[in-house]
Amino acid sequence: MDHNIDLRLNKDVLMLLENARLETYEKWPNDKTWYCTPEKLAKSGFFFNPSSDSPDNVCCAFCRKELDCWDPDDEPLAEHKKHSPKCLFLTLSCPVENLTAVEFLKLVKDVTVFRASYFFDKAISTFESQAADTRQEIIKHISK
Ligand SMILES: [Zn+2]
Numbered sequence: 662m663d664h665n666i667d668l669r670l671n672k673d674v675l676m677l678l679e680n681a682r683l684e685t686y687e688k689w690p691n692d693k694t695w696y697c698t699p700e701k702l703a704k705s706g707f708f709f710n711p712s713s714d715s716p717d718n719v720c721c722a723f724c725r726k727e728l729d730c731w732d733p734d735d736e737p738l739a740e741h742k743k744h745s746p747k748c749l750f751l752t753l754s755c756p757v758e759n760l761t762a763v764e765f766l767k768l769v770k771d772v773t774v775f776r777a778s779y780f781f782d783k784a785i786s787t788f789e790s791q792a793a794d795t796r797q798e799i800i801k802h803i804s805k
Contacts, residue, residue, distance in 0.1 A: 674769055676708045676722035677757050685709040690716045695733040705737035706750035723772055724748035725779070749775055 675681045685708040686699030693699075699709070707719035707728070715729035726745040742751060749771055760768060 673722070677765075677768065677772065679703050679756060679758065682706075682708040682722060691731060692733070695731075697731050697733060697735040697737060702737045705741050706748070707737060707741070721745060721748060721750060723750040723775070725776060 676685075680703075683699060683703035686703065687709075688711075689699050689709060690711070691697070702709075702719055706721045706723055708722055709718075710720040710727065711718050715727075717731050718727055718729040719731075720727045721741065724745045724747070726741070726748065728740055728744060741748065745751075749768070753768075757765065757768065
């Protein structure tokens with residue numbers, strides 16, 4: 662039996678760390694003299710995650726909320742609170758870098774559970790919507 666534990670950090674876990682998030686902003690397209698800087702975005706939980714449609718798109722490492730179309734005077738933390746008020750990042754009492762190993766592992770578990778419940782809520786609402794459509798189709802055929 663193999664008892665080795667793999668301690669390499671995958672990208673999802675690495676992005677929980679502010680310095681790792683800041684390193685993703687190497688090709689940030691917006692003016693670096695803006696109030697809304699890569700430093701403030703990384704400090705507010707976001708890593709840079711651009712696409713061709715959203716060149717300044719960022720993603721929260723904790724709740725996966727994506728935001729783009731930043732304005733020069735946007736306040737990243739205020740935008741985070743406005744668009745994802747239940748995010749775990751907003752409940753942290755200290756920077757992730759200051760957590761003990763045990764606290765960090767608990768955070769990884771909590772983030773995983775948070776994302777899973779978000780995914781399942783979405784899957785359930787899609788299922789319920791499809792079930793309602795199917796029900797309507799069945800009723801339409803029965804009443805013919
Ligand atoms: Zn978040």
